Amino acid sequence: MDAPVPAGRLQRFSRGFRFLVDGLATGLAAWFVLLACLACLVPVVSLPLLPRAARAARALTALERARVARHLQVRVPAPPAVPATARAVLADAAVRRDAAFLLVHAVVGTLAGVVAVSSPIGAVQNVVLALTWPLFPAATTTLNTPVQSWPQAGVALLLAAAYAALGPLVVPPLARWHLRTSAALLAPPRESLVERLAEVTATRAAALDAHATELRRIERDLHDGIQNRMVAVVVHLGAAERALRRDPVAALPFVLTAHSAADQALADLRAVVRSIYPPVLADRGLAEAVSGLAAHSSVPCTVRTGALPRIPAAVEAAAYAAVAEGLTNAAKHSGARRVDVHLGVRGGRLVVEVSDDGGGGAQEARGTGLSGIRRRVQALDGTVQLHSPAGGPTLLRIAVPVPG
Ligand SMILES: Nc1ncnc2c1ncn2[C@@H]1O[C@H](COP(=O)(O)OP(=O)(O)O)[C@@H](O)[C@H]1O
Ligand SMILES: [Mg+2]
Known part of the structure; x- marks a missing residue:
C-alpha cells in the first residue's frame, strides 16, 4: 500500500489552489478594470470618469492586497487615497502602480489560475473519459490521444493519475511564487515610505505643537479671564463679609459686584469650553x-x-x-x-x-x-x-x- 499523503502537503495544495483560483477570478476582473481605465483615456469626453475607474482599480488592488496579506500573514501598507480629478489621477504615482500591478496580475494571475484548475479538471475529465468512452466514439484524452479501447482507457486513467499527482507538486510552489511577486508589486516603493515617514514625523511634531499651543491658549484664557474674575468675586465677598459685621446695608453693593463678577466668570468659562469643542x-x-x-x-x-x-x-x-x-x-x-x-x-x-x-x-x-x-x-x-x-x-x- 502506498504511504498516505502527508496532511501538510494536502493542506498546502488546497491553500495554494484556493489562492490561485481566487487569483484567476481577480485576474479576469483586472482585464475589465484595465479596459475601463483605457476606455476613459481614449475619448476626451469620458476623461472625467477616469477617477471613478481609478477607484475601481484601487478597490481591486485593495482586494488583492488583503488576500496577499491574509496568506502571508503580514500587513501590506495601503497607498494614499485616489485623487479626485482626472488630471491628478494621471499624475498620481500610486494610481500608476495600481495599473502596473493589475496588468501583471491580469496576465500572471489568470495563467497561474488556469494551471491550478487544470490539475483537478484534467484528472476528473480523464477518469470520466476512461469510464464512458464506449458512449463517445471520437473521444480523446486531454492530451489528444484517442480512447477507443479499454487499454487506451487505461492510458487515460494513468493520465488522470499524473494530473492528480502533478497538482500537489506544481500548485504550492506556483502559489508561493505568485504570492511573493504580488506582495512585492503591491508594497509601496521604499522612497514613498521614507517620504511618508518624514511627513508623518513632521505632522506628528505639528500635532504636538498644536496641542501645546492649544493647551497654552486654554491656560491663558483660564488664567487671564476666569481666574481674575474669580479673584474679584473672592475680594468682593470678603469686603461684603467685613461690611456685614459692621453695617449689613453697606454690604449690598459688594455682594452685587461679586454677583456680576461671578456671572462674567461663568460666561468666560462657557466661551472657553465652547472653543475646545463647540457644543453645537x-x-x-x-x-x-x-x-x-x-x-x-x-x-x-x-x-x-x-x-x-x-x-x-x-x-x-x-x-x-x-x-x-x-x-x-x-x-x-x-x-x-x-x-x-x-x-x-x-x-x-x-x-x-x-x-x-x-x-x-x-x-x-x-x-x-x-x-x-x-x-x-x-x-x-x-x-x-x-x-x-x-x-x-x-x-x-x-x-x-x-x-x-
Ligand atoms: N477674505 C479676505 N479678504 C481680504 N483680505 C483678507 C481676507 N482674509 C484675510 N485677509 C488679510 O490677511 C491677513 C491675515 O488674516 P488672518 O490670519 O485671519 O489674521 P487676522 O487675525 O488679522 O484676521 C488679514 O490681516 C487681512 O489683512
Ligand atoms: Mg482672521
Missing part, C-alpha cells in the same frame, strides 16, 4: 453647525453640503474653526458682498471651501487666524490652500483625511 457640533453635527455660523454672518452666506459620513471630532472641530475664521475674515477684511461655503467628502477627504467676492490680498503672515487654522489642519494630516490675488476673489480651502 456635538448637538447638531458639522453641516448644521456651519449653517448656524452662516446664518449669523454679517455678509450674506450660502452653504452647500454634500452627504457627510461620520467625521472624527477633531476633524469636525478644525473644519468648524476654519469656516468661522473664513467668515470672520470675509466680514472683517474683504469688503465682500457674498460668501459661499462648501462642505463635502471627496476621495477620502473632508473638503471645506470658503470663498468670498471681496478685494482679496489675504496673507497668512499678516495675522494669526489663518496660520492657526493651518497648524490645526496640518496636525490632522490635512492641507490648507489660500488663493487670494489682489482684487479678489478669495478662496480658503482645507482638506483633511477622514476614515472611509
Whole structure:
C-alpha cells in the first residue's frame, strides 16, 4: 500500500489552489478594470470618469492586497487615497502602480489560475473519459490521444493519475511564487515610505505643537479671564463679609459686584469650553453647525453640503474653526458682498471651501487666524490652500483625511 499523503502537503495544495483560483477570478476582473481605465483615456469626453475607474482599480488592488496579506500573514501598507480629478489621477504615482500591478496580475494571475484548475479538471475529465468512452466514439484524452479501447482507457486513467499527482507538486510552489511577486508589486516603493515617514514625523511634531499651543491658549484664557474674575468675586465677598459685621446695608453693593463678577466668570468659562469643542457640533453635527455660523454672518452666506459620513471630532472641530475664521475674515477684511461655503467628502477627504467676492490680498503672515487654522489642519494630516490675488476673489480651502 502506498504511504498516505502527508496532511501538510494536502493542506498546502488546497491553500495554494484556493489562492490561485481566487487569483484567476481577480485576474479576469483586472482585464475589465484595465479596459475601463483605457476606455476613459481614449475619448476626451469620458476623461472625467477616469477617477471613478481609478477607484475601481484601487478597490481591486485593495482586494488583492488583503488576500496577499491574509496568506502571508503580514500587513501590506495601503497607498494614499485616489485623487479626485482626472488630471491628478494621471499624475498620481500610486494610481500608476495600481495599473502596473493589475496588468501583471491580469496576465500572471489568470495563467497561474488556469494551471491550478487544470490539475483537478484534467484528472476528473480523464477518469470520466476512461469510464464512458464506449458512449463517445471520437473521444480523446486531454492530451489528444484517442480512447477507443479499454487499454487506451487505461492510458487515460494513468493520465488522470499524473494530473492528480502533478497538482500537489506544481500548485504550492506556483502559489508561493505568485504570492511573493504580488506582495512585492503591491508594497509601496521604499522612497514613498521614507517620504511618508518624514511627513508623518513632521505632522506628528505639528500635532504636538498644536496641542501645546492649544493647551497654552486654554491656560491663558483660564488664567487671564476666569481666574481674575474669580479673584474679584473672592475680594468682593470678603469686603461684603467685613461690611456685614459692621453695617449689613453697606454690604449690598459688594455682594452685587461679586454677583456680576461671578456671572462674567461663568460666561468666560462657557466661551472657553465652547472653543475646545463647540457644543453645537456635538448637538447638531458639522453641516448644521456651519449653517448656524452662516446664518449669523454679517455678509450674506450660502452653504452647500454634500452627504457627510461620520467625521472624527477633531476633524469636525478644525473644519468648524476654519469656516468661522473664513467668515470672520470675509466680514472683517474683504469688503465682500457674498460668501459661499462648501462642505463635502471627496476621495477620502473632508473638503471645506470658503470663498468670498471681496478685494482679496489675504496673507497668512499678516495675522494669526489663518496660520492657526493651518497648524490645526496640518496636525490632522490635512492641507490648507489660500488663493487670494489682489482684487479678489478669495478662496480658503482645507482638506483633511477622514476614515472611509
Ligand atoms: N477674505 C479676505 N479678504 C481680504 N483680505 C483678507 C481676507 N482674509 C484675510 N485677509 C488679510 O490677511 C491677513 C491675515 O488674516 P488672518 O490670519 O485671519 O489674521 P487676522 O487675525 O488679522 O484676521 C488679514 O490681516 C487681512 O489683512
Ligand atoms: Mg482672521
